[in-house]
Amino acid sequence: MPEFDLASAPLRDLNQALHAIEPGTNDLAFDIRNPRGSHAVAVGCDAPLTVNVHGSVGYYCGGMNAQAAITVRGSAGPGVAENMMSGTVIVEGDASQYAGATGRGGLLVIKGNASSRCGISMKGIDIVVAGNVGHMSAFMAQSGNLVVLGDAGEALGDSIYEAKLFVRGKVKSLGADCEEKEMRPEHVALLENLLERAGMTDARPSEFRRYGSARKLYNFSIDNVDAY
Amino acid sequence: MCGIVGLFLKDPALEPNLGALLSEMLVSMTDRGPDSAGIALYTQPVQGRAKLTLQSATPDRDFATLEDQFGEVAGGDLHVTVKDTHAVLSVASDRVEAVREAALGLDTVRVLAAGETIEIYKEVGLPREVVERFDIKRMAGTHGIGHTRMATESAVTTLGAHPFSTGADQCLVHNGSLSNHNNLRRVLKQAGMRFETENDSEVAAAYLTRSMAGGRDLGEALTAALDDLDGFFTFVVGTRNGFGVLRDPIACKPAVMAETSQYVAFGSEYRALVGLPDIDNARVWEPEPASVYFWDRSATAGKAMAA
Numbered sequence: 261m262p263e264f265d266l267a268s269a270p271l272r273d274l275n276q277a278l279h280a281i282e283p284g285t286n287d288l289a290f291d292i293r294n295p296r297g298s299h300a301v302a303v304g305c306d307a308p309l310t311v312n313v314h315g316s317v318g319y320y321c322g323g324m325n326a327q328a329a330i331t332v333r334g335s336a337g338p339g340v341a342e343n344m345m346s347g348t349v350i351v352e353g354d355a356s357q358y359a360g361a362t363g364r365g366g367l368l369v370i371k372g373n374a375s376s377r378c379g380i381s382m383k384g385i386d387i388v389v390a391g392n393v394g395h396m397s398a399f400m401a402q403s404g405n406l407v408v409l410g411d412a413g414e415a416l417g418d419s420i421y422e423a424k425l426f427v428r429g430k431v432k433s434l435g436a437d438c439e440e441k442e443m444r445p446e447h448v449a450l451l452e453n454l455l456e457r458a459g460m461t462d463a464r465p466s467e468f469r470r471y472g473s474a475r476k477l478y479n480f481s482i483d484n485v486d487a488y
Numbered sequence: 489m490c491g492i493v494g495l496f497l498k499d500p501a502l503e504p505n506l507g508a509l510l511s512e513m514l515v516s517m518t519d520r521g522p523d524s525a526g527i528a529l530y531t532q533p534v535q536g537r538a539k540l541t542l543q544s545a546t547p548d549r550d551f552a553t554l555e556d557q558f559g560e561v562a563g564g565d566l567h568v569t570v571k572d573t574h575a576v577l578s579v580a581s582d583r584v585e586a587v588r589e590a591a592l593g594l595d596t597v598r599v600l601a602a603g604e605t606i607e608i609y610k611e612v613g614l615p616r617e618v619v620e621r622f623d624i625k626r627m628a629g630t631h632g633i634g635h636t637r638m639a640t641e642s643a644v645t646t647l648g649a650h651p652f653s654t655g656a657d658q659c660l661v662h663n664g665s666l667s668n669h670n671n672l673r674r675v676l677k678q679a680g681m682r683f684e685t686e687n688d689s690e691v692a693a694a695y696l697t698r699s700m701a702g703g704r705d706l707g708e709a710l711t712a713a714l715d716d717l718d719g720f721f722t723f724v725v726g727t728r729n730g731f732g733v734l735r736d737p738i739a740c741k742p743a744v745m746a747e748t749s750q751y752v753a754f755g756s757e758y759r760a761l762v763g764l765p766d767i768d769n770a771r772v773w774e775p776e777p778a779s780v781y782f783w784d785r786s787a788t789a790g791k792a793m794a795a
Contacts, residue, residue, distance in 0.1 A: 318759055
């Protein structure tokens with residue numbers, strides 16, 4: 261099992277090793293020690309790797325991830341799992357701004373809180389946050405699902421397209437064109453699956469409310485001018 | 489971008505290490521700004537004494553004559569310690585204002601700070617160069633803040649470097665940019681505040697000084713700043729007794745804090761905090777937008793209040 265100690269090994273060596281995985285390689289588990297807030301840890305993975313990061317990371321950890329299962333045993337700085345394509349990123353602590361931004365696929369699990377702009381412009385990623393999310397989360401969210409077991413900050417889902425938002429706690433305020441929606445059986449099933457995949461065993465779908473687009477901002481309409 | 493750091497010690501046993509800890513924190517933020525760097529340190533007060541930090545681009549000429557020039561106005565009791573381009577003057581507390589006024593009259597000397605415990609060191613260059621130049625690592629103190637600058641709103645000069653001090657024992661570092669600083673500077677000038685630069689962050693410092701001179705404490709002044717300052721900011725503010733943190737409501741500028749039984753620390757990034765004692769067991773969190781945090785040495789515990 262390859263191990264990288266970032267107290268001595270350059271970050272570039274780590275990321276180049278992660279990118280150099282040949283098809284058919286069996287040795288796919290990486291341990292990373294002493295990240296000490298480093299930026300861009302394990303970005304651009306494109307193989308079914310298991311990456312364990314023992315400590316807290318800085319900006320953009322797990323960015324552009326495809327296929328890999330990355331676990332941060334600490335907290336993550338801004339932009340964790342930004343533009344993820346597939347695979348999973350699990351943060352055992354908190355995540356800073358714009359976690360999962362623009363993500364196209366895969367699953368991002370944050371076991372602590374996420375701060376502002378979580379899931380901004382998400383395009384297919386699933387994000388499950390055990391704690392709270394900050395203001396402007398799911399801003400312009402296009403598709404995918406954001407599940408929040410705690411509370412959501414101001415302007416949740418502002419200018420949202422077709423992403424689905426599930427919040428168990430309080431929502432401080434909804435953004436423009438975001439509204440509460442009915443939880444139909446297919447949403448309960450979807451949420452149940454997301455909670456199970458994220459390992460959130462103490463939450464039941466019936467405890468959540470669903471939010472999504474009121475679809476009034478898709479096209480300009482003079483009747484909606486107050487909402488623009 | 490800019491990188492900012494702050495360290496407030498609760499445990500006196502760490503006080504001899506303040507300069508070293510703060511230097512390491514600031515150097516770790518070098519990537520966030522290469523233009524200039526500075527540190528403000530608050531030392532243990534000495535009964536009846538106050539001090540001034542002066543800066544000159546021609547220190548050999550300007551500082552050699554300070555004792556003669558200011559001896560009389562200081563009442564014959566003046567100690568000058570020269571460190572590179574800076575000089576720290578120790579005077580009796582009741583003479584510090586007179587000495588400050590006299591120093592403001594010198595063409596090639598700038599007063600960077602005045603007060604009972606504050607000293608400020610700042611210059612153009614990287615954090616490592618600046619902390620070595622002024623031997624910051626050997627300095628003891630109770631709390632301090634630091635800044636490494638990526639210039640946006642004014643020129644890369646020593647005076648454009650942070651921290652900015654606009655009142656006795658007060659200083660401020662800023663990551664961000666203010667959009668209403670010109671108008672606010674006009675208002676503050678009319679109210680009698682004096683400015684050294686065209687820098688937006690100096691306006692924020694002067695705003696807080698003016699606000700506290702009107703009877704507000706630091707927490708109240710920071711709360712009022714949310715209404716009166718427009719733009720992006722994460723501020724760390726030092727006063728004689730403590731330090732405060734404020735982020736604007738949008739909170740694009742990063743901030744991480746850590747607290748243990750020994751200290752409260754602030755960094756633009758977690759990287760700034762990793763060298764602190766027992767950081768693995770610290771409570772680490774991201775300060776909330778539009779919320780005032782401040783810690784006061786005269787209070788038993790820190791305060792965080794939502795604005």
